[in-house]
Amino acid sequence: MLADVETKDIKVEGISYTYEGADSPAIADIDLGLEHGKLYALLGRNGSGKSTLARCLNGLLLPGAGRVVSCGMDTSEPGSVLEVPRHVAMVFQNPDTQIVGATVEEEVAFGPENLGLPTGQIRERVDRALELAGITSLATRQPLRLSQGQKQLVAIAGAIAMEPDFLVSDESTSMLDYSARVRVLDLFEQLRDAGMGIIHVTHFLEEATLADEVVVLESGRLVAQGTPQETLGDPQRVRSLGLDPLAVTVVAYELARLGHAVPEDVLTVKELVSWLYA
């Protein structure tokens, strides 16, 4: 097998995965290429396979067919088990069940500690991660006593401390309120700007409008991939995928029926209203 020069991308090649005892595969025949420095939104109704796909990216789940090559490593290779998490980090939906540390800084240090790094380096990484996430002031607090939003920021800092090329967010905003979600998405954009690849699995279409690329799953298959405008602009299509279409696109659709053509890339209220006055 040609060893890939260490590249900063994730190649998903024809993968399928079936959970034990399930009648049908959770995901089937998925081909996908993910680049660093981009923010991806992964959408799909419950049961469409989004979480399964996300967990295949960092080797948490090993595909039954096909392979995932994350940053040059085949996740199915036994040797990659401790290597892949260095490059592809993950945060989860429930802020409470991912925390192990007694203090925020110990929590963030957990990953680097597992990597066997010397104390000095661990300290540096922890400080850097806390600063990036904007939570340096919380360093000595007990994580379980923070708000849900703060806990997720701690979890993300813990992932950043691994200095990964990619961060996979498995619905990490689903349980948060609006202001907490804004903070998390802002952080994702910052990390993307700094060169990290972010794969954000979400229910919120408005979050998907911020992405560079949207990937949609349906019944375990990849059914749409493209810019937010391309994938989310047609409300009928969005509804058929079991998703709640953006209000703006529904109104734009109705306007088109009334004979007014609204430009195709309008996804936000601001854009629609400015068209109104154009």
Add this chain to the structure above:
Amino acid sequence: MVGRDITIGQYLAAPTLLHRVDPRLKLGMVVIATVLVFLYPGWPLLVFALTLVALLAICRLPLIHVLKALRSVWVIVFVTFLLQLFLTPGVVIWHWGFLSITDSGLSNGIIFSARVVLLVVLLSALTMTTPPLRLADGLESVLRPLSRLRVPIARITTIVSITLMFIPNILDQSSKLVRAQMARGADFESANVLRRVKDVIPVLVPLFVKVFHDADDLAVAMDARAYGGGKGRTRLYPLKIHPTEALLSLAFVAVAIGILFIPLT
């Protein structure tokens, strides 16, 4: 969540002097003290108890939390007391029908229940002042020689620490379940004790289900951060024993052993 009682196993973030002490020293002191507690005859037990309380007070451990921990085990203490009281043979000093209390029964009752109380105090002091992961680190370090015998030390200690971490989770969950049952008409405040017991049992199954789910989630999250069973883990705050704390621990152990030899009847 505010308002929750601190019970056994739960870490308390307070400025005690014991917090910074190396966990291995604390573990050692607790183990030795536990053995001694079972060796002390009558009065030395009281002397030790007073010494312990004094030590904890000096270290600024809020004793109210220790009392709360005791409150949750009062049943065990009480049962121990009763068993010794009524079942120890000796010179009878009181009787009523077939129940009789002997002099040895009385003294044994007090001694045995005092032992349970002291054990709880020692354990609480340990877990209150040592975060679970730190405790695991300490355990692992102490047990490391055993790893030559292929015992999976790191894994065991992780399990111990995560179990400790899950205690507040379990309490939270059970209170949520109780509330959900109450909202559907279950009566946890009934004067009828049997009814109360009957209503508690249904809470146990979903409690375990939920806790196992959460434990699973946690395991996955740890895997995602390259947790490999604890081998080769380094630390942000490596364990280091300072001479001062070593000396003080030795002093405590010396005093505790000394109490054993006090000539008290």
Add this chain to the structure above:
Amino acid sequence: MALRLRLEGVTYSYPLPGKDEAVAVTAVSLAVEPGDVLCLAGSNGSGKSTLAQVCTGLLAPSSGALYYGDERIEGRSALREFRRKVGLLFQNPEDQLFADTVEKDIAFGPHNHGLRGDALKARIQESAAMVGLPLDELGSRSPFSLSEGQKRRAALAGVLALDPEVLVLDEPFIGLDFEGRQSLASALTSYRAERGASIIIVTHELSHVWSLATTFGLLSEGRLVRFETREELLAGETDLAALGMQLPQWGSLARELLRAGVSLEDPADPRALAGAMAKRREATDGR
């Protein structure tokens, strides 16, 4: 119309270790009529869950009064009676489901209320049907073997089986996808139509209840900041972001249009919005 549930100046505080008390809810007054759907909205920490529990009698107000119909509810036994008439659905179905089988779980509530035999069976059937849970298929299975969506339905059936006149739901839509939300919303709408029930939904996500709710109560730090209809909410200047919340796109769009002077019959109807925008556009085009 007669009020079904009313809170007057209700404050709830709980004890902290030591002599302190933490106030969760301060001086809240609200009223709910039969058929109302009240959304109690607030970000995490605003006191909404506590308020939900006060509304269902799980917590007794520290001060202020709770009225059910004309009766004031106070004292342990009155609260217990009151709890029978109110149903509470928790956010996580796993916090509620416990029995060996789905059928037994749904039966738990009505059984505690004294229902037996055929009447009990009928109640179980009705509730399961209302939430779209196939009892013949799932009734004898363990609740823990169900899928997420099925668990939610089972939990809701268990609460509806109490035949409550007031139904309180704590964050019922979190984690549900679009279709899940729609089917829950329609189950609630049918229950409300059939029973004339009042529904209180506690959430931080306005978009989930935007078309469902008739009234919105906004909470911030334990206080009720606003209590108004959707139209009033849109017309007002309330800064939702300051409360940690956001109008759904429908709401923002409607608000922008209202501010621009465009009149709307129904701010939640896409056709109405489009029609109004089309007219406005034509008006400016015609310059």
